[in-house]
Amino acid sequence: MNHLNDSQLAELKHMLLEQKKDLEKHFEQNGQENAQLGETLTDSTGELSSYDNHPADIGTETFERSRDLAINDSLQDELEQVNAALQRMKDGTYGICVESGEEIPFERLQAIPYTAYTVEHTPTRELSNDRPVEEQVMTPPPKGAGEVRQRNAGRFDDAGAWDAVEKYGTSNSPATAAKRDVTDYDENM
Template sequence: MLTEKQQLKLKKMLIEQKRELIGETNEGENELTAKASLRDATDELSTIDNHPADLATELYDREKDMALKVHSDDLLGQVNAALERIENDTYGVCAKCHEDIPYDRLRAIPYTAFCIDHTEAKAIPTDRPIKEEVIHPPVDNSFSGRDDDDDELQDNEDSFQIVAQYGNSDTPADFEGDFDHYNDLYNDKDEDMYSALEILHVSKEDSLNGQISQQYADEARKHDYLE
């Protein structure tokens, strides 16, 4: 049970916190009202013809201000509820177990309505974006997803060479030397691609005899290179 002195001190803390929150809320509302649109906030004539990256900082600041306002409004509601509990002589009692809340906890969080054992747990969202169902993370081994019916293996460099032979964004200023034609700028288009007609396997005997390390053996076994 809180003493009268403790309750007066906590009430004073709540009133002071309420005054600060009202000031922050009014300031945030005035700023958001004065700059009701992103165009007004950035003083741009139009936001349509601008690249989204050009407004990234302004958009982040505006979203942050809105999030802070929502947080201040929620906190102000909790402070008002705590002051109402003081008037109703129910302050300092857990709303769930109806036990007294320790004074040290109230001094740290004067607007709380729960003891530490029954505090409202903040649920961590576990839902993931729907796009992750079709987007797969990259793997460290570009050959691990090979097709059994295709004997040719390609790495990322080979894929770039195939596409680059139809043109890229390079200009003569990006190259050294003299060239007679634009088609000569990228001279790797006829380079042979890496291919392997037979996949080499590592035998278990090699692993046991110490010819390869256990780490390499585990990696080979992981990607089906180890017999």
């Protein structure tokens, strides 16, 4: 910790304490018990039922809850890192990379005061390449599935659509016929 002077340490400690206060205020305002969104969907939305007039409404609520959960999870991780940095200050190991033992530059600590790594030794966060669990139980489609459709792509046009389905009948009834006094389904056309 000898590469940081007292004024630099004081500045960084002040930054960490401010950050800790802001993060704790977030959880305090949103309720610590709600940090993981423990309420049911109907409780959190104030709706009497989760069956709404439109399915998109519940989709929006689900999206909002998952976004809030991700934000809370990220902020909880940040708070843990801030507390760990404050503990390293007390231990006298603050500003030293936990991976390599090298000194972390003051400019980096100003940018990310809770960091425990130099740029070169920062653990990489790889995107998960996990496939959905449903794929483990799905059977692949039969060989050649969709090949005929691809060969005949573009051959079924709007002009021939009615001719292709007309032989199966229509939903028109004599009551809704455009002609008056229709008594037979065949006269309806």
